[in-house]
Amino acid sequence: xxxxxxFFQVTTxxxxxxxxxxxxxxxxxxxxxxxxLGISRAxxxxxxxxxxxxxxxxxxxxxxxxxxxxxxDVLHADDLVARLGKAKxxxxxxxxxxxxxxxxxxxxxxxxxxxxxxxxxxxESQSKGRGRLGRKWISTAxxxxxxxxxxxxxxxxxxxTQLTVVAATALWRAIHAETGLSAEVKWPNDILLxxxxxxxxxxxxxxxxxxxxxxxxxxGVDVNQAASEFPPDVRKLATSxxxxxxxxxxxxxxxxxxxxxLDRDYARVCGGHFSxxxxxxxxxxxxxxxQVTISIGERRIRGRAESLDDDGALLVRTEHGHLExxxxxDVTLEK
Amino acid sequence: xxxxxxFFQVTTxxxxxxxxxxxxxxxxxxxxxxxxLGISRAxxxxxxxxxxxxxxxxxxxxxxxxxxxxxxDVLHADDLVARLGKAKxxxxxxxxxxxxxxxxxxxxxxxxxxxxxxxxxxxESQSKGRGRLGRKWISTAxxxxxxxxxxxxxxxxxxxTQLTVVAATALWRAIHAETGLSAEVKWPNDILLxxxxxxxxxxxxxxxxxxxxxxxxxxGVDVNQAASEFPPDVRKLATSxxxxxxxxxxxxxxxxxxxxxLDRDYARVCGGHFSxxxxxxxxxxxxxxxQVTISIGERRIRGRAESLDDDGALLVRTEHGHLExxxxxDVTLEK
Numbered sequence: 001x002x003x004x005x006x007f008f009q010v011t012t013x014x015x016x017x018x019x020x021x022x023x024x025x026x027x028x029x030x031x032x033x034x035x036x037l038g039i040s041r042a043x044x045x046x047x048x049x050x051x052x053x054x055x056x057x058x059x060x061x062x063x064x065x066x067x068x069x070x071x072x073d074v075l076h077a078d079d080l081v082a083r084l085g086k087a088k089x090x091x092x093x094x095x096x097x098x099x100x101x102x103x104x105x106x107x108x109x110x111x112x113x114x115x116x117x118x119x120x121x122x123x124e125s126q127s128k129g130r131g132r133l134g135r136k137w138i139s140t141a142x143x144x145x146x147x148x149x150x151x152x153x154x155x156x157x158x159x160x161t162q163l164t165v166v167a168a169t170a171l172w173r174a175i176h177a178e179t180g181l182s183a184e185v186k187w188p189n190d191i192l193l194x195x196x197x198x199x200x201x202x203x204x205x206x207x208x209x210x211x212x213x214x215x216x217x218x219x220g221v222d223v224n225q226a227a228s229e230f231p232p233d234v235r236k237l238a239t240s241x242x243x244x245x246x247x248x249x250x251x252x253x254x255x256x257x258x259x260x261x262l263d264r265d266y267a268r269v270c271g272g273h274f275s276x277x278x279x280x281x282x283x284x285x286x287x288x289x290x291q292v293t294i295s296i297g298e299r300r301i302r303g304r305a306e307s308l309d310d311d312g313a314l315l316v317r318t319e320h321g322h323l324e325x326x327x328x329x330d331v332t333l334e335k
Numbered sequence: 336x337x338x339x340x341x342f343f344q345v346t347t348x349x350x351x352x353x354x355x356x357x358x359x360x361x362x363x364x365x366x367x368x369x370x371x372l373g374i375s376r377a378x379x380x381x382x383x384x385x386x387x388x389x390x391x392x393x394x395x396x397x398x399x400x401x402x403x404x405x406x407x408d409v410l411h412a413d414d415l416v417a418r419l420g421k422a423k424x425x426x427x428x429x430x431x432x433x434x435x436x437x438x439x440x441x442x443x444x445x446x447x448x449x450x451x452x453x454x455x456x457x458x459e460s461q462s463k464g465r466g467r468l469g470r471k472w473i474s475t476a477x478x479x480x481x482x483x484x485x486x487x488x489x490x491x492x493x494x495x496t497q498l499t500v501v502a503a504t505a506l507w508r509a510i511h512a513e514t515g516l517s518a519e520v521k522w523p524n525d526i527l528l529x530x531x532x533x534x535x536x537x538x539x540x541x542x543x544x545x546x547x548x549x550x551x552x553x554x555g556v557d558v559n560q561a562a563s564e565f566p567p568d569v570r571k572l573a574t575s576x577x578x579x580x581x582x583x584x585x586x587x588x589x590x591x592x593x594x595x596x597l598d599r600d601y602a603r604v605c606g607g608h609f610s611x612x613x614x615x616x617x618x619x620x621x622x623x624x625x626q627v628t629i630s631i632g633e634r635r636i637r638g639r640a641e642s643l644d645d646d647g648a649l650l651v652r653t654e655h656g657h658l659e660x661x662x663x664x665d666v667t668l669e670k
Contacts, residue, residue, distance in 0.1 A: 210663020328545020
């Protein structure tokens with residue numbers, strides 16, 4: 001069940017947290033844990049101490065044993081593995097950095113080192129987080145989810161938009177399941193709440209002309225920032241789940257919900273069933289049916305967004321009546 | 336004139352070789368070189384000794400001074416810089432490795448370190464040379480040109496085929512100018528002599544969905560192998576310039592001829608004049624007008640190759656009468 005790259009102690013944390021969470025009477029004895037994990041009670045105690053240092057509120061009492069009283073809002077690779085359980089591809093290897101330049105950069109290096117697809121890299125903060133077209137992405141330390149997923153799909157470069165659609169759909173579903181909030185999907189890569197951006201997707205790939213070698217889904221979600229934590233000029237355009245919901249969201253839960261949805265839909269795409277994902281996407285996407293202006297470099301295209309095509313490209317009926325196939329660019333909705 | 340990354344001694348070699356090649360009476364005195372380069376006669380002598388060790392046959396006589404009697408068939412970065420002269424973009428920074436895994440890999444690392452476009456990396460041999468779709472490319476040490484060029488064009492991923500067309504055209508012209516041989520261009524990335532492959536192009540890119548971040552042109556030319564040096568199973572399919580011409584070709588001259596053509600046509604593409612290059616390409620391309628079978632993974636498309644479109648894709652009129660736009664795949668000519 002646990003990825004083979006992980007060291008013994010690391011998988012132990014995951015097993016302990018799993019056991020504590022599934023304890024029926026609310027507690028597990030050290031003897032029980034010792035037997036189930038095949039390590040000494042002293043070793044169990046040492047790991048419990050380490051988990052406490054990470055912020056896990058674990059009580060120990062003589063008759064109830066160890067009890068997990070409260071979950072801290074931290075990202076701990078093993079906790080994520082424990083929460084996620086068995087993954088087909090996405091999340092079978094999870095790594096968490098306290099700080100990095102950009103999780104896409106970290107995954108790019110892993111990709112070039114030949115790491116298998118499905119690895120997910122989280123960072124508590126990014127010094128050089130970026131959005132599309134090299135734009136800066138602000139990653140407030142400890143307040144959001146900033147992570148990247150390595151994929152090696154058997155796709156041509158022009159089909160890569162399919163995976164941005166997969167990511168947007170997974171984000172919509174996970175946010176809805178964890179918070180009850182109904183987001184809007186704005187083509188191609190934004191998730192909005194009340195018209196403000198709450199999450200974004202940056203899809204980057206390494207490719208030959210007719211073959212994707214690897215693809216990185218970079219995902220950023222503003223989770224627990226207070227509205228006042230956004231810079232004034234960003235505040236009109238961006239929001240967080242906490243700001244919309246009025247209470248904080250446990251990031252580890254949201255993260256594993258997103259990974260689970262991604263894993264499911266990636267399997268659908270690999271199985272040749274992208275159209276199922278696209279159908280769901282079109283239901284969620286406020287771009288479809290709208291009058292839009294699309295900026296691609298200097299070029300402006302105005303028209304009505306009609307639908308997605310088989311590759312995830314947006315089909316726009318222009319003012320001049322013909323259908324344009326759009327694979328990128330800045331979309332402005334004309335409401 | 337010389338790229339700023341180069342160390343003093345390196346540019347000195349380029350200047351000495353330039354001076355020796357342009358000497359009107361066949362020689363240049365040490366005093367003259369010393370004055371022109373602004374370094375001592377002892378330093379000039381030391382560099383001449385180093386050049387001799389690399390194989391340059393440089394004679395010294397009291398009244399004629401230094402004379403370059405014979406050029407060795409080696410790749411020396413400074414000699415390439417000296418031969419190439421002023422480059423707009425491609426070749427303003429040239430690096431030569433004796434051995435590497437793959438020059439595309441070296442350039443990929445440079446790209447990620449933020450190196451400017453135009454850098455060219457040569458290797459005398461590659462331990463992991465590769466062709467399209469991860470296929471192995473044999474790089475016989477010292478017998479061919481194996482090099483990669485870093486570009487950062489303002490193109491969308493689906494336009495990247497343009498640069499494969501540029502590379503094929505440049506290869507055709509340089510081979511013709513240096514050897515008199517008229518090659519065939521086989522879409523998308525092969526150069527043939529008498530139906531056998533003599534050179535190939537591997538275009539790799541790093542991209543967002545709608546923007547190429549950087550693109551690497553990997554070029555391999557079989558130059559001075561004897562036919563017997565190819566493995567028996569390769570011999571039917573591949574040849575070298577020497578095998579076709581009956582005499583060896585000085586690789587440094589061919590290399591700089593290719594870089595000069597590439598530099599010129601890259602400027603044409605960046606200036607929005609790809610169609611000029613495409614016109615020339617269509618003249619050279621034996622694929623146009625032929626019955627072809629194209630294999631893309633499991634799929635087979637049969638038809639007549641009609642022309643290139645604006646992005647360098649091949650337009651094929653299928654058996655069923657409709658026009659397919661092909662951006663990659665294996666092409667078999669049905670003669």
